[in-house]
Amino acid sequence: MAATSFNPVDDHIRLGVLAEMIPTELPVTPGLDLAGTVVELGPGVDGPRVGDEVVAMVPLDVHGGAAEYAVVAAGLVTAAPRSVPLADAAALPLAGLAARQAAVELAGIEAGQTVLVNGAGGAVGGLVVQLAADAGATVTAVDGPQHAERLTGYGAARVVGPLDLDAGPAAVGGPFDVVVNHVRLATGDLAKLTAYVADGGIVVSSAGPVPADEGRSVRTAGVWVAPDAAHLADLVARVDDGRLRLHIADRRPLEDLPAVHQDASNGKLPGKTVIVIG
Numbered sequence: 250m251a252a253t254s255f256n257p258v259d260d261h262i263r264l265g266v267l268a269e270m271i272p273t274e275l276p277v278t279p280g281l282d283l284a285g286t287v288v289e290l291g292p293g294v295d296g297p298r299v300g301d302e303v304v305a306m307v308p309l310d311v312h313g314g315a316a317e318y319a320v321v322a323a324g325l326v327t328a329a330p331r332s333v334p335l336a337d338a339a340a341l342p343l344a345g346l347a348a349r350q351a352a353v354e355l356a357g358i359e360a361g362q363t364v365l366v367n368g369a370g371g372a373v374g375g376l377v378v379q380l381a382a383d384a385g386a387t388v389t390a391v392d393g394p395q396h397a398e399r400l401t402g403y404g405a406a407r408v409v410g411p412l413d414l415d416a417g418p419a420a421v422g423g424p425f426d427v428v429v430n431h432v433r434l435a436t437g438d439l440a441k442l443t444a445y446v447a448d449g450g451i452v453v454s455s456a457g458p459v460p461a462d463e464g465r466s467v468r469t470a471g472v473w474v475a476p477d478a479a480h481l482a483d484l485v486a487r488v489d490d491g492r493l494r495l496h497i498a499d500r501r502p503l504e505d506l507p508a509v510h511q512d513a514s515n516g517k518l519p520g521k522t523v524i525v526i527g
């Protein structure tokens with residue numbers, strides 16, 4: 250293994266809050282993202298070769314990335330991007346697959362649409378902004394001002410500070426064809442996001458359910474990320490042709506993993522954190 254990366258769900262799994270949805274047998278070696286070099290193949294495996302540099306997301310109930318060696322089903326493995334260091338590629342699998350699921354599979358973002366991304370500066374949000382802008386949508390990115398320059402560089406037409414949910418969509422140029430939410434809000438605040446979607450539009454959330462509005466034909470969908478090697482290969486190709494940029498806020502050694510979890514619990518992680526192993 251060259252690296253894994255920290256995802257907020259690692260913390261949720263460790264705390265046991267997702268025990269019903271993600272059955273977990275202890276002890277667990279955390280880490281859902283893998284970036285490393287193939288050292289051995291199982292019997293009859295045809296596909297990756299020993300020596301290949303690869304990336305993968307393992308299923309949410311499998312784990313194992315935060316270790317010197319990891320075992321992964323060959324069908325989940327994809328050639329690593331060539332344009333970034335192998336360890337940095339650990340930032341891509343889970344966040345990229347969640348972003349792709351939100352923007353491409355669930356929202357089906359198209360050219361000419363207006364899209365609001367809430368939590369746009371984060372690991373998943375930053376990738377959604379780029380996928381949406383690349384599709385030809387006009388993107389309004391919502392996050393703190395420290396992310397503004399980077400989000401503009403990703404193609405966001407407009408970057409605004411945290412939403413004043415009582416001010417409503419007009420205050421930020423809405424309503425929008427698509428709203429993608431990555432901010433864990435209280436149930437009542439999540440419900441306020443429905444008003445940001447135009448009639449016939451869709452809200453997709455990775456951070457708690459947002460209600461639909463059948464009267465206005467506003468649909469809703471929740472992200473539940475899963476491994477998919479073909480989708481990951483598409484994301485790798487986008488990284489290599491410069492259409493998708495990875496933002497790594499910090500790189501920490503494996504020994505720091507307990508402190509990384511602690512920092513996440515205390516809201517102190519600066520963003521996507523790669524856990525460097527090799």
Ligand SMILES: NC(=O)c1ccc[n+]([C@@H]2O[C@H](COP(=O)([O-])OP(=O)(O)OC[C@H]3O[C@@H](n4cnc5c(N)ncnc54)[C@H](OP(=O)(O)O)[C@@H]3O)[C@@H](O)[C@H]2O)c1
Nearest residue numbers: 257347368370371372373392393411431455456472473474
């Ligand atoms: N269901 C799934 O399959 C799935 C998959 C992946 C992720 N997720 C969830 O999706 C969420 C995002 O994940 P991530 O890895 O992208 O996390 P992240 O990197 O921590 O990103 C969260 C972003 O939201 C911003 N933010 C916080 N409060 C905000 C507010 N009130 N308004 C606007 N922006 C705000 C943060 O800004 P600061 O930097 O200023 O704090 C940060 O940039 C998490 O809740 C995670 O659990 C779910």
